[in-house]
Amino acid sequence: MASIHLQNIEKKYGAFVGVQNMSLEIADEEFLVLLGPSGCGKTTTMRMIAGLEVPTDGQIVIGGEVVTDIDARDRDVAMVFQGYALYPNMSIYENIRFPLRMRGIPASEHDARIRRAADMVELGAYLDRKPGALSGGQRQRAALARAVVRQPQVFLMDEPLSNLDAKLRQSMRVQIKHMQRQLRVTTVYVTHDQIEAMTLADRIVIMNKGAIQQVGSPDEIYSDPANTFVAGFIGSPPMNLIDGVAQDGHFVAPGVSVACPAHVRGKVTLGVRPEDCSVGGESAQGMVYGVEPTGDVTYLTVLAGTKKIEVKAARAYRSDIDVPVGITFNPAHLYFFDDQGQRIRGAA
Amino acid sequence: MSRPDCSWATAKPYRSDPMGPDLSQVPAQGVAQAAPDRRGTLPRRRSPLLRKAFPYLLLAPAMVYLLAITLYPGLFAIYQSLFVVKFLTWTWTGFGNYSAILQDREFWAALGNTALIGAISLSLQTAIALALAYFAYRDPLIRGWRIVFLMPMLFMPSAVAFIWKLAFNDGRVISDLLGRLGLIEGNLDWLGSIWLARLTLIVADVWQWTPFLFIIFVAALQGQDQEIEEAARLDGASWPAIFWNVSLPMMRPVIVVAVTLRGIDITTMFTNVYVMTQGSPGGATETMSYFIYRQGFRMFNFGYASAASVLMLILTVVIAQTVVKRAFHSGKQ
Numbered sequence A: 001m002a003s004i005h006l007q008n009i010e011k012k013y014g015a016f017v018g019v020q021n022m023s024l025e026i027a028d029e030e031f032l033v034l035l036g037p038s039g040c041g042k043t044t045t046m047r048m049i050a051g052l053e054v055p056t057d058g059q060i061v062i063g064g065e066v067v068t069d070i071d072a073r074d075r076d077v078a079m080v081f082q083g084y085a086l087y088p089n090m091s092i093y094e095n096i097r098f099p100l101r102m103r104g105i106p107a108s109e110h111d112a113r114i115r116r117a118a119d120m121v122e123l124g125a126y127l128d129r130k131p132g133a134l135s136g137g138q139r140q141r142a143a144l145a146r147a148v149v150r151q152p153q154v155f156l157m158d159e160p161l162s163n164l165d166a167k168l169r170q171s172m173r174v175q176i177k178h179m180q181r182q183l184r185v186t187t188v189y190v191t192h193d194q195i196e197a198m199t200l201a202d203r204i205v206i207m208n209k210g211a212i213q214q215v216g217s218p219d220e221i222y223s224d225p226a227n228t229f230v231a232g233f234i235g236s237p238p239m240n241l242i243d244g245v246a247q248d249g250h251f252v253a254p255g256v257s258v259a260c261p262a263h264v265r266g267k268v269t270l271g272v273r274p275e276d277c278s279v280g281g282e283s284a285q286g287m288v289y290g291v292e293p294t295g296d297v298t299y300l301t302v303l304a305g306t307k308k309i310e311v312k313a314a315r316a317y318r319s320d321i322d323v324p325v326g327i328t329f330n331p332a333h334l335y336f337f338d339d340q341g342q343r344i345r346g347a348a
Numbered sequence B: 001m002s003r004p005d006c007s008w009a010t011a012k013p014y015r016s017d018p019m020g021p022d023l024s025q026v027p028a029q030g031v032a033q034a035a036p037d038r039r040g041t042l043p044r045r046r047s048p049l050l051r052k053a054f055p056y057l058l059l060a061p062a063m064v065y066l067l068a069i070t071l072y073p074g075l076f077a078i079y080q081s082l083f084v085v086k087f088l089t090w091t092w093t094g095f096g097n098y099s100a101i102l103q104d105r106e107f108w109a110a111l112g113n114t115a116l117i118g119a120i121s122l123s124l125q126t127a128i129a130l131a132l133a134y135f136a137y138r139d140p141l142i143r144g145w146r147i148v149f150l151m152p153m154l155f156m157p158s159a160v161a162f163i164w165k166l167a168f169n170d171g172r173v174i175s176d177l178l179g180r181l182g183l184i185e186g187n188l189d190w191l192g193s194i195w196l197a198r199l200t201l202i203v204a205d206v207w208q209w210t211p212f213l214f215i216i217f218v219a220a221l222q223g224q225d226q227e228i229e230e231a232a233r234l235d236g237a238s239w240p241a242i243f244w245n246v247s248l249p250m251m252r253p254v255i256v257v258a259v260t261l262r263g264i265d266i267t268t269m270f271t272n273v274y275v276m277t278q279g280s281p282g283g284a285t286e287t288m289s290y291f292i293y294r295q296g297f298r299m300f301n302f303g304y305a306s307a308a309s310v311l312m313l314i315l316t317v318v319i320a321q322t323v324v325k326r327a328f329h330s331g332k333q
């Protein structure tokens, strides 16, 4: 039950910058998700909050207390490691019990708490086994149970669901969210999975190459991306990004021609989400490149000039390839980015 | 070697080549060179028998050497143990030597001494090595300075034994040091008391072999998954608690192997006894190896000595086997 402030955190490994100048305010009881490609510094950020890594520069404040120089042990933070980090010599029961023992929680409470945590992750039947005798997904759940068995100030979860099948992942997702709301523990959660990020997060932090790209609610991240990286990273399939030239309120690229605000000028990138495209019309002209029915929608890929544009078409839409097709972009949902990839906003 | 189907004269292209017809356009040399490459230029003519025997042939010199210096003397000892040997006269006695040994009080005393001195020495060096490893393994300097810790092991055992002999008995260095610290008055007669004499052997062995265990334990600790230690830290464990609950159990197989190796070595402890105490006072420091030596080379009961060493070998193998098996078995569950 604590807020977390990262103040200009930086982590360097020799000359390599793992995390650069990161400032972030995480509110008490907030569920914050770190999202970004592999190697962008998510785990490093977590480890600095946990106290396992000392920032090269900057300050970390947890619950109003500067903890930068406080040992990991005394920060009262629970973490689920990407590599599980279970104790191989102990049974799952003893694994989950370890933090209770070490934190001096009365032995009479242990059993009930352990069983509650194990049931939450559906691991009740495996308590007597050693970690070596569990599958990857079961180990991951054991690690999760070990983290939630006590009530820490902060939960840190590093891709805790990455090894589970789709069904279990969905049910665990709901469970984690429910538990977090119930325990009211500030949570930082790392994932690669956009759906996980969108469904769990109060706010999402998008990172790339050690730097924050955008911080916002799932809605903001989705409908108001700050730059081309965020736009291209979020959504599945992600936003179409089309390089072209804007002049006198008109954007032109090979096979594409749409109206744009007058202040958008020069070399720009047009962004449009697949669901804001519809079949038929004049915004873009091209050839059908591929049709992918998925059941509830059909994804259509159109080759306009040299650019492939993804379109979310009606469920029943079918077409042969190499047939000419026109696309309309919803003019209310066009995004423009400058040649640095930054969003061009308003009539500034 | 004749290769009729790819000689110059053959105008036909190589038969298994799918591009056959086109090859008639290629100059003849081209075909002739290309064909053997395609089949592999090295003909494999080694007989199946030779191919199977080949690895053994490669190993043969080493095996012969090893067998000559270990198996032959071993077999010879077993054979000799069935005789009463007085120089060149061998008299068959069957298990006579063995039954005599089992009733020999000196044999049992030597066995007891070996077990006692060995157990104390081994426990001490294991405990010291573990303690040092616990304090040292996180230190990056230790990696670079490992070799320093190996120094005592690198000295010649007999030289080490003489140094200790000087320090304890002849040179009275230890007595002098203890005297200056005000711990004792005058000079201690290290060979005059059973326990002091045993202590000198223990100190010498611990000094020389603790580094061996230390190096192995440090390596084992450094090889452990660091995330597990970090997880324990976040779970609220202190460093000693982490070591006791997490690191030490994970080191168990390594500890067992290292201690077993050391144990085998200690049961055959000879040099220090030979140089420093010669079994005195009154046989209180006579180990098995020294007993065997005394029987064989002082009293020339070669058959008797052989029988003792065979018993010793059996005992060592059985103990080592049980310890290792049990440790690894329970470690797997």
Ligand SMILES: Nc1ncnc2c1ncn2[C@@H]1O[C@H](COP(=O)(O)OP(=O)(O)OP(=O)(O)O)[C@@H](O)[C@H]1O
Binding pocket: A013, A016, A017, A018, A036, A037, A038, A039, A040, A041, A042, A043, A044, A045, A082
């Ligand atoms: N100890 C280290 N020494 C040098 N570089 C490191 C070290 N630890 C991490 N890095 C580098 O820092 C960057 C960020 O690593 P980090 O583990 O935070 O990535 P991540 O975002 O968690 O990736 P993933 O999603 O694959 O887990 C990587 O490029 C990595 O190579």
Ligand SMILES: [Mg+2]
Binding pocket: A042, A043, A044, A082, A158
């Ligand atoms: Mg990571």
